Amino acid sequence: MKIKLEFEDYEDAEVHLRGLDYFSALHDFKNWLRNEWKHGDYEQYQFEMLDKIYEKFNETLNDYKIDV
Secondary structure, three states: OOOOOOOOOHHHHHHHHOHHHHHHHHHHHHHHHHHHHHHOOOOHHHHHHHHHHHHHHHHHHHHOOOOO
């Protein structure tokens, strides 16, 4: 199957051309959050905030059907 996309200029196409970069950035950030959540040395209130951020990040990815 072939799919062709046409854009008027590079700026319009850039977000599509850089999709793998965006995916990789999300993947790296999710892994960093998970690592900090599992292995970080935090006070209880800091851990709770990190947990909220981790949960919201995953919820947002799920809302957009992004499986990282």
